[in-house]
Each structure stands twice: as C-alpha cells, then as structure tokens.
Amino acid sequence: MSQPISRRGFVLGAGAATAAILTTRRGLSSPATEQRVNIDLAKETGTVRPELHGHFAEHLGSCVYGGLWVGKNSKIPNINGHRKQAVDYLKGLIPVLRWPGGCFADDYHWRDGIGAAAKRPKDVNLHWGMYTEDNSYGTHQFIELCRLIGAEPYLAGNVGSGTPQELRDWMEYCNYPKGSSLSDERAANGSPEPFNVKYWGVGNENWGCGGNMTGDEYATVYRRFATYLRRFGETQPFLIACGPNGNNKEWTQKFWGNMRGGRPSGFAMHFYSNGRGNTATHFTLDDMRQQFASFPNIEMAIVEQRALLDTMAPPNPRLGPVGLLLDEWGVWDRMDPEEEKKYGRLFQQITIRSAIAAALGLNVIHRQAGKLVMTNIAQMVNVLHALLLTDEDKCVRTTTYYVYEFTKAHLGQLSVQTESGAAGAMELSVSASRKDKDVTITLVNPKPDVTLNVNCSLAGGSAAGATARILHDADLNAANTFATPDRVVPQALKVTVQGGTVTAELPPLSVATLLVKLA
Numbered sequence: 103m104s105q106p107i108s109r110r111g112f113v114l115g116a117g118a119a120t121a122a123i124l125t126t127r128r129g130l131s132s133p134a135t136e137q138r139v140n141i142d143l144a145k146e147t148g149t150v151r152p153e154l155h156g157h158f159a160e161h162l163g164s165c166v167y168g169g170l171w172v173g174k175n176s177k178i179p180n181i182n183g184h185r186k187q188a189v190d191y192l193k194g195l196i197p198v199l200r201w202p203g204g205c206f207a208d209d210y211h212w213r214d215g216i217g218a219a220a221k222r223p224k225d226v227n228l229h230w231g232m233y234t235e236d237n238s239y240g241t242h243q244f245i246e247l248c249r250l251i252g253a254e255p256y257l258a259g260n261v262g263s264g265t266p267q268e269l270r271d272w273m274e275y276c277n278y279p280k281g282s283s284l285s286d287e288r289a290a291n292g293s294p295e296p297f298n299v300k301y302w303g304v305g306n307e308n309w310g311c312g313g314n315m316t317g318d319e320y321a322t323v324y325r326r327f328a329t330y331l332r333r334f335g336e337t338q339p340f341l342i343a344c345g346p347n348g349n350n351k352e353w354t355q356k357f358w359g360n361m362r363g364g365r366p367s368g369f370a371m372h373f374y375s376n377g378r379g380n381t382a383t384h385f386t387l388d389d390m391r392q393q394f395a396s397f398p399n400i401e402m403a404i405v406e407q408r409a410l411l412d413t414m415a416p417p418n419p420r421l422g423p424v425g426l427l428l429d430e431w432g433v434w435d436r437m438d439p440e441e442e443k444k445y446g447r448l449f450q451q452i453t454i455r456s457a458i459a460a461a462l463g464l465n466v467i468h469r470q471a472g473k474l475v476m477t478n479i480a481q482m483v484n485v486l487h488a489l490l491l492t493d494e495d496k497c498v499r500t501t502t503y504y505v506y507e508f509t510k511a512h513l514g515q516l517s518v519q520t521e522s523g524a525a526g527a528m529e530l531s532v533s534a535s536r537k538d539k540d541v542t543i544t545l546v547n548p549k550p551d552v553t554l555n556v557n558c559s560l561a562g563g564s565a566a567g568a569t570a571r572i573l574h575d576a577d578l579n580a581a582n583t584f585a586t587p588d589r590v591v592p593q594a595l596k597v598t599v600q601g602g603t604v605t606a607e608l609p610p611l612s613v614a615t616l617l618v619k620l621a
C-alpha cells in the first residue's frame with residue numbers, strides 16, 4: 103500500500119514569507135515556494151481525445167521481437183506468442199497503437215508477414231541493424247495484440263520502397279468483408295471478420311528515411327497513393343500524410359502548396375526531445391535543462407503548424423479541418439553501447455527525469471487538445487521513451503508507464519484553460535480537464551531543488567473533495583531497473599480542498615495528478 107507523502111520538518115525560512123525548508127520522503131531538504139494556479143472551468147479548449155495518449159511499436163531493437171513478442175513456444179508466459187505480462191500491464195492503457203514503423207514501415211512488405219509462419223520470407227531490416235527478421239510477427243499478430251490490449255490499430259504504409267498497389271491491397275486485405283481473393287485469403291489465415299482498420303499512414307518521414315523527398319515531391323507521391331486507398335468495408339479510412347520534422351514550415355508549405363483535391367484526413371509531425379549529453383542514467387542538471395527546453399518548442403510547433411494548416415488547407419465545410427498529429431515524440435537520449443548490444447537498438451533506461459519529460463509533453467498535449475487529433479510517444483517497449491522494459495522473463499514498468507497510468511483520467515474530458523504566471527521549461531507545468539463534476543489536474547515540478555506548494559484556484563466551481571497520486575524521486579537518475587523494478591512507483595498525495603481552492607505540495611522532480619470532485 104502506498105502512503106501519503108507527509109511534510110516532515112516544515113520550517114519557515116528567515117525573513118521570507120513564502121520560503122520554507124521541506125524534507126522529502128528521501129530525507130533531503132529543499133526550499134519551498136508558493137505557486138498559484140488559476141483554472142477556469144468555463145474556458146474549454148478542446149476534448150482530450152483518447153488518441154492523444156497513443157503509442158508506437160516498431161520492428162526495431164527488442165520492441166517487438168523479444169519484447170512484446172516472445173513466440174508461442176517460449177518458456178515466457180505468453181498469449182499466442184505475446185508476452186502475457188506486457189499484455190496485462192498494457193491492457194486498457196493504449197488507446198491507439200502505430201505499427202510497424204517508423205523508418206521500418208517504408209521498407210516493410212506486408213505480404214511477407216502473413217500465412218504459415220514457417221514459410222514466411224526472411225527480410226533484412228536495413229534501417230535498424232541489417233539483421234534478418236523472419237516475419238513471424240505480421241498483420242494478424244499485430245491486430246491480435248491490439249484486440250488483447252484494447253488499442254485501435256494504426257498501420258503505417260510503405261511509400262518509400264512500396265507501390266500504390268501494395269498499400270491498397272493491404273487495405274483491402276484488412277477491411278474488405280468477404281468475397282474478394284484478398285479478403286478470402288485473410289479468412290483462410292484465420293480472420294474471417296475484417297480488421298476494420300481506420301488509421302493508415304501514407305509513408306513515414308518521407309523527408310528522410312521514407313524516400314528523401316521534398317514536401318512538393320511527396321505531395322505528388324501522396325496523391326498517387328491516396329487515389330487507391332478507399333473505403334473497402336464499413337470503415338472509412340483516416341489517411342495520414344507525413345508532416346514536418348519538428349516545426350519545419352517549409353515542408354508543410356511545399357506539401358500543401360502542391361496538394362490539389364483528395365486531401366489527407368491527418369498530417370503527422372514528429373518532434374523528439376534530444377538529450378545527447380550523457381546516457382539516460384548519467385544525466386546532469388544541464389542535460390536535463392537542455393532536454394526540457396524542447397517542450398515549449400513543441401507547444402509552439404503545435405500552435406504554428408496548426409495555424410499553417412488552417413491557412414493552407416482551410417477546414418472543409420463537410421469534413422472539417424485536417425487533423426494534426428504528433429505522430430512520434432519522446433526523449434531520445436545518448437545510447438549506452440553496452441546496453442544497446444545487450445537489449446537492442448535504441449534501448450535506454452527510463453528515469454524520473456524521463457517521466458517528468460513525459461508529463462511535460464502530456465501537459466502540452468492536454469493544453470493544446472483542441473489542435474490535435476492524435477499523439478504517439480515513441481516507443482512502447484524497450485525502445486526510446488518506453489513504458490515497459492524487458493529482459494528475458496522480466497518485464498518492468500517504467501516511471502513513464504505510471505505517468506500514463508495516472509494521467510489517463512484526462513481522456514474523454516474537456517481541456518480547460520490554466521494559468522500559473524510561470525513561463526519557462528523549468529517552471530511548474532499544469533494541465534486540467536473536466537467532465538460533469540470531475541476535474542483532473544496534472545502538475546509537474548521539474549525543478550531539481552525547490553518544493554512547490556501549489557494552490558489551484560478553480561473559477562466556476564467549488565471542490566467537494568480530492569484524491570491525488572504522485573511520482574517522485576529526489577535523484578534525477580533514479581529508475582525502475584531489472585534489479586530494482588519498484589524503485590519509483592506512485593504514492594498517494596495529500597490534497598487539501600477548501601471551496602474553490604485545491605492545495606498540494608510537490609517536491610522537486612515530481613509529477614502529480616489530482617482528481618477533484620466538484621460540489
């Protein structure tokens with residue numbers, strides 16, 4: 103059972119009404135300051151769609167093979183080859199899952215991953231190590247995983263080395279109910295019911311690993327592919343075009359400048375938060391500050407790309423606006439070569455600093471909910487900003503897993519306007535959402551050395567009660583490792599409510615979500 107974090111040794115500092123010394127649960131002292139937050143429950147800024155907490159799994163390192171997928175004959179407990187522990191942990195947490203890449207997608211040939219496993223061809227994974235993969239994990243396995251964990255599937259199609267026919271055939275194979283050769287083949291392969299896949303990526307990073315095109319070249323290619331991507335069954339496909347790298351406006355302008363008719367439903371930008379100074383468990387404060395500085399830039403990119411989209415592709419009276427996606431995001435630290443050798447490409451440890459980064463990102467996403475239709479953190483298991491790390495039969499929930507677990511309460515609620523008067527990447531970060539009498543508030547204290555006594559004032563409502571959970575560690579490099587899987591786990595946090603005011607105390611390096619019931 104987790105215990106509420108208690109204030110031990112609260113002492114007023116000499117001469118400063120707002121300064122104090124607070125002892126954290128790890129026994130370290132830090133000065134405390136008051137922080138006021140205004141939450142206007144009447145100023146709604148958009149729905150926090152479930153898809154805003156989406157995820158991504160690529161054939162890269164041990165994300166799929168060895169991570170999610172251990173195979174049916176493995177000694178590791180599995181469900182038809184899927185690691186059971188991972189399925190149990192991920193169930194209900196993953197609203198949408200993008201697969202099979204990333205860069206891998208633009209050299210993936212879906213036909214290689216269907217039919218009898220023993221007969222599937224062996225392909226070379228040219229982006230992620232030139233190793234051979236046996237294609238034992240293919241479309242049916244991915245759809246089964248999605249059904250097991252309750253995720254909406256999102257297939258990323260091959261534009262780079264593929265053809266329009268290959269992609270339209272994949273769509274027919276997945277979505278045509280029955281009677282065509284491809285749908286009958288799907289039935290013969292064990293799935294008479296169509297998969298009804300809604301989300302389809304038409305290429306990935308086509309400005310780079312997906313074909314090294316310019317925005318206008320890609321628009322021409324996009325139009326050709328999209329011509330054949332139709333409603334094959336009851337599901338209207340939501341076609342997603344490749345958007346910019348970060349806030350690259352030239353890509354967006356050139357793409358939309360060369361789009362005529364047949365426009366995509368979504369436009370997907372990628373924005374990683376690099377931390378290339380030191381490896382994940384050796385971050386310095388400077389490394390952390392540099393990485394956290396990316397989040398205001400991500401927020402600006404969402405606002406600016408949204409405005410550009412609305413100018414270049416004004417909302418269609420029937421279909422509405424083109425949806426903006428943050429299709430890949432998360433921390434990308436300097437890799438430890440030994441760990442990569444052992445656990446696969448782009449394996450990195452996930453620390454309390456990574457969890458704070460995830461929460462800073464999710465707060466941006468919640469605040470900008472009205473401008474986004476989907477976001478996917480990269481990636482779900484063993485790669486980059488992972489929720490789970492695996493080693494043989496061990497499966498560890500990372501700090502970031504817990505951030506997703508307790509911020510899930512925002513999903514389906516209406517984001518509301520917050521204001522803290524504190525701007526900057528190292529200041530308190532806030533997002534809030536509401537539905538009926540429920541208000542969810544996520545507070546992030548990225549400061550390494552200051553406790554924040556946060557006073558949330560609710561305009562337009564009075565609080566009847568509140569509960570909260572917090573994730574915190576005083577050591578910015580603290581992680582849930584295979585040896586210490588429960589080093590950083592959520593704790594109950596004491597919250598005080600008084601009319602329109604909700605108060606909680608956030609130690610340095612902490613993330614908390616408050617669940618407030620209105621009177």
Ligand code: AHR
Pocket residue numbers: 160203204205206306307430480481486
């Ligand atoms: O997530 C890892 C890689 O990052 C993806 O394959 C690619 O899309 C991006 O550059």
